[in-house]
Amino acid sequence: MNHEALDGIMHPKAIAVVGASATPGKIGYTVLDNLIKQGYTGTIYPINPSAEEILGLKCYPSILDVPGQVDAAVITIPAKLVPQGVEECGKKGVKGLIVITSGFSEVGKRELEDEIVALAHRYGMRILGPNIVGVLSNSDGMNASFAPYLPLPGKATLVSQSGALLIAIDAATYTRGVGFDKMFSIGNMSDLDFADIIEWLNDDPNTSCITLYIEGFKNGRSFMDVCRRATKPIIGLKAGVSAHGAAAAASHTGSLAGAAKVYGAALQQAGVVQASDLDNLFDRTLALSLQPPMNGDNLLIITNGGGVGVLATDSAERYGLPLKFAPPEVQAELKKHMPDFGSAKNPVDLTGMAGNEWYHDAVKYAYAHNWVDGLTILYCETAVTNPMEIAQSIKAAIDESGVNGKPVSVSFVGGERSEKAMAWLVEHGLPAYGAPDRAVNAMAALREYARMKAIASESITPCGDEGRAIAMKVIEHARLDGRDSLTEIEAKQVFSAYGLPVTRTKLATSEDEAVKLAQEIGYPVVMKIVSPEILHKSDAGGVKVNIKDEASVREAFRTIMANAKDYNAEAHIHGIAVQEMAPWGTEVILGSVNDPTFGPTMMFGLGGIFVEVLKDVTFRVAPVSSSQALRMLGEIRGAPILAGVRGESPRDRAAMAETICAYSTMILDLADEISESDANPVLVYAEGKGVKVVDARIILKKK
C-alpha cells in the first residue's frame, strides 16, 4: 500500500490542487504555478468552487467534477475544510494526498488530524503531512510544493521534518553545490512517516543516498527496521539533542524528542550515519551520494602542503580514522613523484612543487594499491599550478587506475579557481570540500557507514531462557497484590526465568526457616528485608552481610525485623531474604527503560562512581546480540577496567555479554509489563568465572 500511495504522490499522471487560488502569494496559487512552470508533464486540475479558470487551466468546483483519473491531490484549503476535501478525494479514487494545510496536531488539534487519517484510510489513501511544504522531484520534473524552485539536481533525497528548513536547504543546494533529486516535507507525519518514505526511496532508481532531518519519530522501531533493511546509505541530523533543544522540538512539531543517548544508539543500530550539524549534513550527504563505503581502516592522504597535511592528520584522529604509515613499497613508489624533501609516509607530501603529473601519478598508483582503503587528496592553491588542471589530473588518475569501489574525497584550499575546480570534481562524481577537515570527515562518514552496515546486518541470536510463563506468574501475583513494583526476590525470579545468573535468594518468614535456608545455601549468607514499602533497604537497617553461623542468622533476623518496624511501622513485611553471599568482583550495572520512541532499551555501565559521577553508560535498543553487547563493554570510557588494569586479570566479558543479551530478551518479551528495571550491582569475575546479579529491581507498567 505504501508503494502505491507514494507512487501516486511522486509519479502522478494527473494531480489536483484542492484549494488552487488565483491570488499570487497564496499557497494555492504558488503550488499550482510551480506545477505548471517547473516541468510537470502530467495533467493538472485546479480545484476551487469560486473560479472558472486559474493560470490558464480550467478550474473545477470539486475534485468529484474532474473528468479523468486523479492520482495525487495537493490540499491547501483551510484546516476545517480538509476532512470534506479528503472525503471527496477518496470518492474520486485518489491514491495519495499531499496535505500542505497547517493547523492540526502542531497547534493541539490532534482529533482533526486523526479524523483526516481515518477518512483517508477508509478510501485506501495515504496522507503526507499535514503541515508541510510539499514534495519536489527533479527526475519527475515536479514541484508540488510552495518552495520556489526545484533543488540543484543530484543523487540524494531529503526527507525533512521541518518545512522552513526544507525551503532554506532547497535554496542552499545551489550555493553549496550539493544536489538532490527529491525533497519530502513530512510535517506532522500523521500517516506516512520516515519509515514509509525510506522504504519507498530504497527502491527509487534516482536516489542514491537518503538524507533525513529528524526532530522525533512516532514509532522508532519501524524506522529502525526499514533502515536496517535499506541497501542505500542513510544519513540523519537529529535536532533537539540538548535538554533545552528537546523542549523546543516538542513545542515545534508536537512529537516527543527522545533522549539523545537513546537516539544515538538507535540510529547506530539501524545503520544510519549521523551528522553533527547542518553543514555536516550537506558534506556527508555529498560523499554518501557519490562514493562507495570505505571497507577498511587504511586512509591515505596525498597533499601538496605540509600544513593542510597536518590539519588533515589531526582530523583523521578526531573522526576515528587515525593514520598509519603506508607500507615500504608504497612509500618507495610514491617517492618517485616528489622532490627529495617531500614525504612518502602518510600524509604523502608531494610538496608545493607538485604539478599535474605528480598528482596524477601519485593518485593513480595509491588508489590502485591494495593497502589503501580510502584516499583523501588535498591541494593548497599555489601561484604556479592551475586548480582545474589538478582536478582533471586527479579525476583522470582515478579513472585510469582500473580500480572501483574505493572511496575518494578531495579538498582544495584556495579561492575562486579552486571553487570552480571543486565544482567540476563534484559534477564528475568526486566529493570536494573547501577545507581538509571536511574531506576527512566525509571519508569518516563512508567508513562509519561501512562499519555500521556490517553490524546492522548481523543476525541477532537470542540468549537466555524463555521464561515468560514463570515471569508472568510472578508479575500477575504482584499486580493482584495491587503493586507496580516487584520485590527483590520476585525480580530475581523473573531474571532467573530468562537465564540471568542471580545470587541464590530465598524468602524466610521465620527465624527457623531462615536458619534452614542459610544451611541449604551455605555460609556465609546475606540477609535483607523484603517489603514492597521498603525500597532503600540499607537505609532502613534492613541488610546484614557476611553472616557465618546459625546464631548470627537468628540475631540478624531479629535485628532486621526490629529495624524494619522502626523504619516504617505500616510496611508489609513479606519476610527476610536469605542469599548466597557472592564473592567480590568488578561492579557493573545493567538497566532498562521502556523508551517512548524505541521501546525496551538496555543500559550498561560500570558501577559506583563510573555511573554516579561520570555517567559512563551506553545504550542499545533491545534485542541486543552478544556481539553487540561486547561492543557495549568496549565503548564505555572505563572499558580498560574490564580488560584488566593494575595487574588484574581480564574480566569475564563473554559471560557479561551473554547476560546483557539475555536481559534484552527479557525486557523485549515483557515489553508490555516492565517499565524500568535494573540489576545493580552485577559482579563480574575473572575470565571463565562468570557474573552474578546481586540485586534486582523491576518497576511494572501501570495498567
Place this chain on the structure above:
Amino acid sequence: MNHEALDGIMHPKAIAVVGASATPGKIGYTVLDNLIKQGYTGTIYPINPSAEEILGLKCYPSILDVPGQVDAAVITIPAKLVPQGVEECGKKGVKGLIVITSGFSEVGKRELEDEIVALAHRYGMRILGPNIVGVLSNSDGMNASFAPYLPLPGKATLVSQSGALLIAIDAATYTRGVGFDKMFSIGNMSDLDFADIIEWLNDDPNTSCITLYIEGFKNGRSFMDVCRRATKPIIGLKAGVSAHGAAAAASHTGSLAGAAKVYGAALQQAGVVQASDLDNLFDRTLALSLQPPMNGDNLLIITNGGGVGVLATDSAERYGLPLKFAPPEVQAELKKHMPDFGSAKNPVDLTGMAGNEWYHDAVKYAYAHNWVDGLTILYCETAVTNPMEIAQSIKAAIDESGVNGKPVSVSFVGGERSEKAMAWLVEHGLPAYGAPDRAVNAMAALREYARMKAIASESITPCGDEGRAIAMKVIEHARLDGRDSLTEIEAKQVFSAYGLPVTRTKLATSEDEAVKLAQEIGYPVVMKIVSPEILHKSDAGGVKVNIKDEASVREAFRTIMANAKDYNAEAHIHGIAVQEMAPWGTEVILGSVNDPTFGPTMMFGLGGIFVEVLKDVTFRVAPVSSSQALRMLGEIRGAPILAGVRGESPRDRAAMAETICAYSTMILDLADEISESDANPVLVYAEGKGVKVVDARIILKKK
C-alpha cells in the same frame, strides 16, 4: 628593536629585492612584480649583478650600490649566498629582512640559519624567515611576497607558520568573504617569531584581531607573555595535535610540536581563543575582528524557523553557552512581534510569517535589553521574504537600539539571495554564517575570549615558602652522589621547603633509631626502604604500613632490610624511612614536566583509575595561582568527587588549590634542576582538614 625592525619591514619608504629576476615564474620576478603593481608607493630597488633593468626599474649589482636609504630588503637569492646578502644589507643600514629563500633549518641546515641571524644582529637588523612567502599589507598597499595578490581587505591579520597555507588562505579570503589587513609568513622563525609580531600587531591601528596558524613555538613563555598583555583578540589554530600529526609537524618545520594538552592549557592561560579547524579559524576570526567580547552567559536566539532554532539550541549547549529562558518581561514584549503560535522563550521563534518589521522590532528590543549578553539572529530563507531586506532590518535595529559593546552574530540559511545579504551584513560589521551552528560557535568564541581575558589578567600571587636554599642543598647533595633522582625523603625535604604539606618522614639507619623516630612521630607509622636503586618499593617488599608498637617497628626494620637485599644485593641502602601514617582521604595526583616549549608545567588529576584508566588529568603552565588551581579542580571529569558525592562531605579544595599553587612555585623556582616530579598519592581531607602528600618523587635534569 622589534618595533623598529617591523616598522621597517611593514612600512618601508624604500625596499630592495635582493635577487630580483627578469624571468617570469622566478620568485625574484614575482615579488618585484607584486611590489610594483599592487599599490606600493615607496621606492623599489631591484638588486641583481647581471641585469641593468628589470620590469622598468633600474637594477643594482649590490644593495651597497643603491643611492638612497633602504628600510627593508626581500631576500630571494639561493641559500648559500644569503650570508653575503645579509652582510651587505647590514652595511647598507637596512632595518629588517624578509628572507624568502628556503634551504635552512627545515632541511637540516641549522648552522647556516644561525649564521645569518648572527650576521643580522651584528648590524642591528631582524630577520623574518627564512623559508617564507613574504608579507602582505592592504593598508600599506604592499605585497612583498610571491603570493599572487593582496587578501580581501578586512580587520584581521594572519600570522602563518605554513607558507602554502598562507597562499591558499589569501585566495580563500575572497570566496569566504573574510577579510584581512595583513598576512605574515613566518617560516622557520629564526629570529622574529610569533611573540615579536603579535607585540607589533597589538599596536597596529589597522589590525583588530590577530589570527595564528601554529605548528610549534621555539619559546612558549615569551609567546604567552605577549599574548597575555595583548589588548586585541588573538585566535590560534594549532596543527599537529594528534600523535601522528605531531610527527608530521616536526618533519615539516623542524620545530617541536608539544603535547596537545599542554598547548591547550598554555593557549588558554595566555588568553588565546582556539579554533578547531580551518573553517572554524575563518569563522571565529570574522567574529573576533568585527564584534566585541561577550561579557555574560545570556545568549538570546531569534529565529523565523523552529528547525534552525532547535539546531542552534543544540549548538549552544555543545559550545558551552546553554540557553536559558528569557525573563517574563522580555518574553511579554517579544510576544508582540509574532503570531500566537510563535514562541517568546529562547530561541525566540518569530515563525515563518516574520517579515522585516518583526525582525526589526524584536531585534531592537532584545539587543537593548540588559538581560541579553549576546544575540544570535537566525533566518531561514522563505518564499515570501527578501533576505536583503531582513539583513537591512537587522542592521537598522542594532543601530537604532542605542546600545553598544554587545556582540551579535547572524546566520541565514538559504541560497544566492541569502549569500548576498550575508555579504552585506559582513560589510556592515555583522558576522554572518550559512548555518546556525557556525553563528553560535562564533558567539562562543566571543564568550571564550571574554572569559579567558578575565582569567589571563588576574595577577598571580605566589603560594608556599621560598625554599630555594634548602632545596638546592638537597639537590646538590644528590648530584655529588652521582644521582639524577632524589629519594623519597629528599624529595619530601624539597617539597617541604616550598611549604607543601608532606607526611612527617625521617630516616632511620638502625633499628634503635627507627624505634626512637617512631615514638617521636607517634604510632601508627609507615616504614619504607630508602635506596636510589629501589624505585618500586612495594615490589621489593620494602613497605610496611600501620605499625603500632616498638616490637613491630623492630620486626619491620629487619624484614624490610632483608627483603631489600634479596631484591637487589647491589643496592645502596640509605636506611629506612619512618613516616607518619596519614589517615585515609581522597586520592589525587600532582605532577610536573619540564615541557620543551613551555617549561615547568603542572598536572593535576584524581588518583587510581581516574589517572590510570581515564587519563582524567589537566595541565597548566607554571606559575599557577590558587584561583587557577581551583579551576583545575573543577575541570576534570571526576570533579564531583571533590565536591562530595554519595553522601560524602566536600573535600578541602581550597587547601588543594594552595598546594598546587605552591607546587608550581617550586617547579618554576627549580626549573633548571627538576626535570619531572610527582606527588602521588596526595590525600585530600574534608573541608578545613587540609591535604597531605604521602609519597614524592623528583627526577633531576641531567647536567
